[in-house]
Amino acid sequence: MTYEELLMTIEQKLEQKEFQQEFRDGLHIGRKLAxxxxxxxxxxxxxxxxxxxxxxxxxxxxxEQIAD
Structure with a gap:
């Protein structure tokens, strides 16, 4: 794996983690609104x-039990 490929992989993982956190935050807001x-x-x-x-x-x- 080249240095550039490694950086791309790290970037993809960080973007995926950020997306997952934003998704969880959205679900939390949706539950409160409901x-x-x-x-x-x-x-x-x-x-x-x-x-x-x-x-x-x-x-x-x-x-909260269901979310866990």
Whole structure:
């Protein structure tokens, strides 16, 4: 492997790692947006804030388990 090929390989690996991190960040933002949207819908149909908080906390814990 030449020096240039080695540099290209390193560059590709760094770009792949950066893409994967950005993808994970995007998924995290998407999950938060989904929770906010669902909470808003629950408020609209009259579910109490206490119940919504319990549901969101339980959902967040479950999402974190799935993500791991």
């Amino acid at each position: 929770i906010v949207t669902i909470a808003h819908a629950m408020i609209d149909i009259g579910i109490s804030l206490e119940t919504i908080i319990k549901i969101v906390v339980l959902s967040q814990n479950k999402l």
